[in-house]
Amino acid sequence: MKWQRIVFSQLYLEPSRNGIYKSQENHGTGIKIINMGELFGYDFIADQPMKRISMTDSEIDRFCLQNGDLLFGRRSLVESGAGKCSLIDNLIEKTTFESSIIRVRLDSNLALPKFYYYWFKSLRGSGAIRAIVTGTNVKGIKGSDLKNITVDYPSIITQQKIADILSKYDDLIENNRRRIELLERSARLLYKEWFVRLRFPGHEHTPIIDGIPEGWEKGQVSDFYKTASGGTPSRKNPDFFTGDINWVKTQELNNSFIFKTDEKITEEAIKNSSAKIFPAHTVLVAMYGATIGQTAILANSATTNQACCGLLPDCHIANYIHCFLFFRENKQILANLSLGAAQNNISQEIIRNFPMLLPSKKVMDIFWEFTNRIFEQIKILEQQNQKLKQARDILLPKLMNGEIEV
Structure with missing residues (x-):
């Protein structure tokens, strides 16, 4: 009709x-x-x-x-x-x-x-x-x-039927989103309790030496994590954006896992730009504009534009969950360090030089055991939401053009 x-x-x-x-x-x-x-x-x-x-x-x-x-x-x-x-x-x-x-x-x-x-x-x-x-x-x-x-x-009755069909998907997505939110909150509270308030397991019996718990290291981000940024292939060559390699922009940093991106690029685009492939579990931090300090974790390997800083562990104690939660905790402080007139920004140097306290291997291992389970659950729920969104988005045009009658 x-x-x-x-x-x-x-x-x-x-x-x-x-x-x-x-x-x-x-x-x-x-x-x-x-x-x-x-x-x-x-x-x-x-x-x-x-x-x-x-x-x-x-x-x-x-x-x-x-x-x-x-x-x-x-x-x-x-x-x-x-x-x-x-x-x-x-x-x-x-x-x-x-x-x-x-x-x-x-x-x-x-x-x-x-x-x-x-x-x-x-x-x-x-x-x-x-x-x-x-x-x-x-x-x-x-x-x-x-x-x-x-x-x-269409008639109000048709409007209602279409909205009801699509809402079933969004209701499931919203339920998963709330579960993800609770899991993330529990991980952030654990991080704050252990690494900000220093109430980690065994803290009562751990000596404080030079202002930090014994066995912990005081340094800067670059002492524990290596950093790199990406690049933007030339828009003058549209073929560069016809590939299947995920290319992340800062507005896609969602404070969670990234599974796919709005735009994808080719191998040739990587060869002809500063873009580089980051492995899964790279932590991304936004350096430019309104998104400064936004974070995300790559669920799969991907490239990024130059406004993203990618961080990977550079010592045997460090891990991506600690890195991600550290930058979530310090987002506002990073944003306050931004420089620039037309568009505020931070640099890789600011990120590399940012002070960081790294716990002992024993504490970090216990922290990983707790939080890795949480983040695996988050990843599963995010994957479910990706599939629900995909199914909804397949239905949407068919309902709106009358291909599927209601």
């Missing part, structure tokens, strides 16, 4: 709105605020940790969100971020959104927000967004263009 096509604004309950801007002195306490980080990080936004701002009653009335609101990225340094769509789902407390985001509130008598969230994930929907993206250095969309997009308009 062929669906009706209408202008998107015909489904609006009220005009779209850009988010709120508040000066720095209003940050820190108050109402939760969705920034671009949350928009990029989550397709469904509910009770995730966020920054807070103070707001007046009038601002709360105008800028607070409701379940079912659609959020679109208004500005982004990367084209894929412009117009990125997320859905407000199961808010626990009052939440607002920043000025780089557009809010669309649909009329529930005409449209199901979750269906249109999925529609904007489809080829037709994402293509409609790409058609209104403007800008050179900073990519963006305007609410005035967004409202004039032509969208598919």
Whole structure:
């Protein structure tokens, strides 16, 4: 059955709105605020940790969100971020959104927000967004263009059936994500307890020599881990980006395992650039721009761009889990060391010279025994989510073009 096509604004309950801007002195306490980080990080936004701002009653009335609101990225340094769509789902407390985001509130008598969230994930929907993206250095969309997009308009019953089918996959993905979050939290708490508070097994009986536990080493990252960065093959040769070798960009650093990347390159691309293949379990740290300090672990061998620093153990005690959790713990300190005007950055030298305390082999072996089990569980859950996303993404276009009837 062929669906009706209408202008998107015909489904609006009220005009779209850009988010709120508040000066720095209003940050820190108050109402939760969705920034671009949350928009990029989550397709469904509910009770995730966020920054807070103070707001007046009038601002709360105008800028607070409701379940079912659609959020679109208004500005982004990367084209894929412009117009990125997320859905407000199961808010626990009052939440607002920043000025780089557009809010669309649909009329529930005409449209199901979750269906249109999925529609904007489809080829037709994402293509409609790409058609209104403007800008050179900073990519963006305007609410005035967004409202004039032509969208598919099936019946509410059809919208509900399609959303229900796709939601089953996303519900499983979300359940796994929450399990991953709990596992990661337990590993980070263990790291902090042992290596920051120094309450490791046997600490009561371990002498402190020169300010550190006996058998531990005080140094810098380069004493225990070797570093390298990647490179970007020339965009003037499109063939370089037709291969099957994963190529990681900093916006893909997800504070977890990376299994596959948006772009892949060829062997020839590696030969003609600074890109290099890093092995599985390389820890990646972002050095440039808004993602400074973001981390990830390669689940499989991959290449990266020059904005990623890759770290590998360089002594018999070091391991990738310790390295990953160390940089997770010190993310903000690294970000505060960033230099640069147009785009803040840190260098490999800053990372190499960053102070590090390495525990004794005995303590590290016990830590590995505990945390390796945790990270193996995380990897299994991440793999399950990859398969669920793949199955959902195969279904999505078939449901949206009517190939599969509901």
